[in-house]
Amino acid sequence: MKIVSKEDAMKAVKKNLTINDIAAQAGVSKATVSRVLNTPEKVAEKTRNRVLAVIRTTNYRPNPLARALNIQRTGIIGVIVSDITNPFYALMVRNIEEVCRAHHHYIFLCNTDGRREEEEFYIRSLVEKKADGIILGATQMDSKNLHLLYESEIPFIFVSRLPQERERCDYVTADNEQGGYMATQYLLSLGHTRIAYLGGRWETSSNLERFEGYKKALMERDLPPQEEYLFSGEFRMEGGYEEGLRILALGKNRPTAVFCANDYMAIGLLEACRERRVKVPEELSIVGFDDIPLSALKSIQLTTVSQSVAELGALSGKILIDKILNPQKRNVRQQVVFPPKLVVRKTCAPPKIRE
Amino acid sequence: MKIVSKEDAMKAVKKNLTINDIAAQAGVSKATVSRVLNTPEKVAEKTRNRVLAVIRTTNYRPNPLARALNIQRTGIIGVIVSDITNPFYALMVRNIEEVCRAHHHYIFLCNTDGRREEEEFYIRSLVEKKADGIILGATQMDSKNLHLLYESEIPFIFVSRLPQERERCDYVTADNEQGGYMATQYLLSLGHTRIAYLGGRWETSSNLERFEGYKKALMERDLPPQEEYLFSGEFRMEGGYEEGLRILALGKNRPTAVFCANDYMAIGLLEACRERRVKVPEELSIVGFDDIPLSALKSIQLTTVSQSVAELGALSGKILIDKILNPQKRNVRQQVVFPPKLVVRKTCAPPKIRE
DNA sequence: CTTTCTTATGAAACTGGTTTCAGTATAAAT
DNA sequence: ATTTATACTGAAACCAGTTTCATAAGAAAG
Incomplete structure (x- = not known):
């Protein structure tokens, strides 16, 4: 019996026909159908074609769940x-x-x-x-x-x-440490000495390593990182914004530069600067990390450490x-x-x- | 035999022990184990506890693939x-x-x-x-x-x-049409008459409907949409940027406002404006669609149609x-x-x- | 003290495939 | 013509569970 009508083909999809149905229709065992599907070279051409024809007309697809259960993938x-x-x-x-x-x-x-x-x-x-x-x-x-x-x-x-x-x-x-080091060095080379660190959770390696780089660069100049210049918030724009407000509220002792452990936070910090009318870069320099596409926007132009x-x-x-x-x-x-x-x-x- | 050592518990995870192992250890059939897992109320309390104890010590988890194959989920x-x-x-x-x-x-x-x-x-x-x-x-x-x-x-x-x-x-x-209508109306109400439409592929309903809204608003003012003011690019920042450059290159006839079918493209257009030193909003008004978080940034401040x-x-x-x-x-x-x-x-x- | 109804359980069938193993048919080698 | 090797194929076991159905035990009813 051949299946030809469109309705039957549709039913094939809906009715979940199985390898047994195909085997029956092709007049072979289900082992053979399975072989046609997985190792066609092990099936005689004539048989293979017969099975393939049935598979095609019925639009049969083996059940991936059953398959996964077998091959463990x-x-x-x-x-x-x-x-x-x-x-x-x-x-x-x-x-x-x-x-x-x-x-x-x-x-x-x-x-x-x-x-x-x-x-x-x-x-x-x-x-x-x-x-x-x-x-x-x-x-x-x-x-x-x-x-x-x-x-x-x-x-x-x-x-x-x-x-x-x-x-x-x-x-x-x-190389997060190297990146943190480069960013901080760059700020130092511009003449900054009051450089804050704005990062995420201390339990994440990337944050920790970037901080290490920051520290290393500062130590080389005998400027050990100061507790009050270390900020850590949520690794997101909002986190950068909130911590940013705190940084900007520092008054007289306010840092002249901030190294942000990621761009997304840096953009949050930029927001805070806009809100508090602190001019970037004139009053505050900012370096980010990641180089997300946003950072390249003409309206943002964030100096950052790129890590493709x-x-x-x-x-x-x-x-x-x-x-x-x-x-x-x-x-x-x-x-x-x-x-x-x-x-x-x-x-x-x-x-x-x-x- | 009871399993207590940590090694055994680990093995449990690694060695993929099955429902049969649990059944054997608890001295019941696998059907019962299955019932303990799925319909515990159908198992006598005593038996249930025994099975649960084994499950706990062995850290057994039923194979989700086998399960999926059965329950079809x-x-x-x-x-x-x-x-x-x-x-x-x-x-x-x-x-x-x-x-x-x-x-x-x-x-x-x-x-x-x-x-x-x-x-x-x-x-x-x-x-x-x-x-x-x-x-x-x-x-x-x-x-x-x-x-x-x-x-x-x-x-x-x-x-x-x-x-x-x-x-x-x-x-x-x-309501995309309504949104497009509102955006365009707003531009009209500001006095614009040369309003371009910058959208995505015409095969997408959202684009089409927003355009319909745009058209409707224009028609109400007897300003049928003009072919040369219709732009469609990729539904992304780059698309907005590229089409944006084309819009800005229009010279004398350049539109005074653009309704963008999405914010992401609008931001691309903003980029193009920055690059061509076209002042927004003085020289070009822009309305977007979507109100993505980016649009609220102080450095972007995009007027847009919000759709949570x-x-x-x-x-x-x-x-x-x-x-x-x-x-x-x-x-x-x-x-x-x-x-x-x-x-x-x-x-x-x-x-x-x-x- | 039967009879009947529940409740608890296990054997076996089932989900839909893959794979091993054994057997047959054919081709090649002796 | 006989032996040996090779190519195909199907039965059955397997993956790891769920579910149906039959049965045994215990409780309730007559």
């Missing part, structure tokens, strides 16, 4: 970020998605909002759901569930932020996919550190001489 | 957007994710980049993968694979952009989850249209009198 890649609303992560995810799709893998998006519990929850979920791989883009150094990853067979990779035991892991990141997010994302995706596809490569560590680059735009100037 | 919700890099979509997805997570559903992120083929590809993939539900945030009106959705049992909902046969579908959107993206996302998620959880509700159509709101900021002014 889901085609899912978990991507954990802190906030997709942050252009930094959006760009990262976008690039990850592109390389994954090219290899028939799909992305599970997880926003942790920077909360440790959310990260732990998602790690557990992804392990249980048997994701084929996991990309951690926003790990907290005190995150508890990483051991689940080490114990599972699932390949995973860190991007941008690293965990405590980084030697054991794969990662792709920028797109590359970060794409490369991490590639490495992960490679490990998924080639299990023998899983025990060689891939640890990539991109050199940062200072992008000088218009938010920095020498300090005005006051008093 | 994956816990996956596909979210198709055109570009997560666009703050509009980022915000939308963020809110969708939040409501989904609250109901133990997870998000599959799909970027179509506004291309019809990608959308078709993803629709097909999601249907095949048996997603529990699909949110379409960037549908093209000429998209071909929607019929797969109608034919499948999978609940789906459109956000922001609608398909051709909208009567048959669930959707959450803003967050609400759009959250509500669409809620409706979809509701349909997934309550199949009986699936055949009542949910069609929500939010009223838009004009947010006047600083990119509009009366036209300068020239010549």
Whole structure:
């Protein structure tokens, strides 16, 4: 019996016909149908064509769930970020998605909002759901569930932020310390000495390392970082804005420059400056970190440390996919550190001489 | 035999122990273990506790794949957007994710980049993968694979952009025509008569409807839209920038105002203005659409039509989850249209009198 | 003290595929 | 003509659960 009408073809999609139906219609066993689908070269041409014909007319697609259960692969890649609303992560995810799709893998998006519990929850979920791989883009150094990853067979990779035991892991990141150092050095070279640090949570490696770079540059000039110049808020525009207001409220002792641990916060700080009518760069110099597309806007022109997010994302995706596809490569560590680059735009100037 | 050591518990995670192992250890059949997990009230308390004890010490988790194969639910919700890099979509997805997570559903992120083929590809993939539900945030009106959705049992909902046969579908959107009308009216009320339209692809409903609103407002004043004032580029900042340059190159006949079909493009246009040293709003008034967070920045201050993206996302998620959880509700159509709101900021002014 | 109704449980069938293994038919080598 | 190797194919086992159905035990009713 042949199936020809459009209605039947439609039914095929709706009615979830199975490999048994195909086998019956083609007059073969379901093993053969499975072989036609997976290892066609092992099926005689005549048989293969007959089966293929049935598959085509019925518009049959094997159930991916049943398949996943067998071959133990889901085609899912978990991507954990802190906030997709942050252009930094959006760009990262976008690039990850592109390389994954090219290899028939799909992305599970997880926003942790920077909360440790959310990260732990998602790690557990992804392990249980048997994701084929996991990309951690926003790990907290005190995150508890990483051991689940080490114990599972699932390949995973860190991007941008690293965990405590980084030697054991794969990662792709920028040289954050070097970046922080460059930014601060640049401000010092302009003549600034009162340089504040505006960062995120201390539990994130990127923040910590950028701070280390900041500290290093200051120490080289015998200017140890001062407690009252250290600010840390939420890793977002609002965080930058709120802490920014506090910085600007510092009065006489106000710093003449701020190194922001990320662009998104820096833009928040710029907002605060506008609101308080503090002129940038005349009254306050600002350097950011990340070089998100926004920073290049003519109305923003943020001087920043660039760390090609797109590359970060794409490369991490590639490495992960490679490990998924080639299990023998899983025990060689891939640890990539991109050199940062200072992008000088218009938010920095020498300090005005006051008093 | 009781399992107590940490090593054993770890092995549990790694070694993928199955329901059979639990059954054996608890001295019951796997059916009973399954019941303890799914319908505990149907198991005698004594037995239940024994099984639970084993589950706890072994740290056993049922394989979600096997489970999905049985109950025909994956816990996956596909979210198709055109570009997560666009703050509009980022915000939308963020809110969708939040409501989904609250109901133990997870998000599959799909970027179509506004291309019809990608959308078709993803629709097909999601249907095949048996997603529990699909949110379409960037549908093209000429998209071909929607019929797969109608034919499948999978609940789906459109956000922001609608398909051709909208009567048959669930959707959450803003009143785009009304928004376009309001924006244009506002420009007219300021005294502008040479008002350009800068939009995206004509195949997207939101663009088309906003244009309709624009046209309606103009027609009421007997000012039919002029071909040379109609611009359409990529629905992104770059698109706005490029088309913006073309608008500004119009010389003598240059429009005095532009209604942009979305904020992201409007910001691109602002870039172009900065570059060509065209003063906004003195020499050119601009109204956007969407009211993305960026538009409120002090350095941008874009006058725009607001359509609470967050609400759009959250509500669409809620409706979809509701349909997934309550199949009986699936055949009542949910069609929500939010009223838009004009947010006047600083990119509009009366036209300068020239010549 | 039967009979009837619940309740608890396990065996087996089922979800929809993949894979191993054994067997047959055919081609090649002796 | 006989042996050996090779190419195909199908039955059955398997992946890891859920669900139906039959049965046994215990409780309630007659």
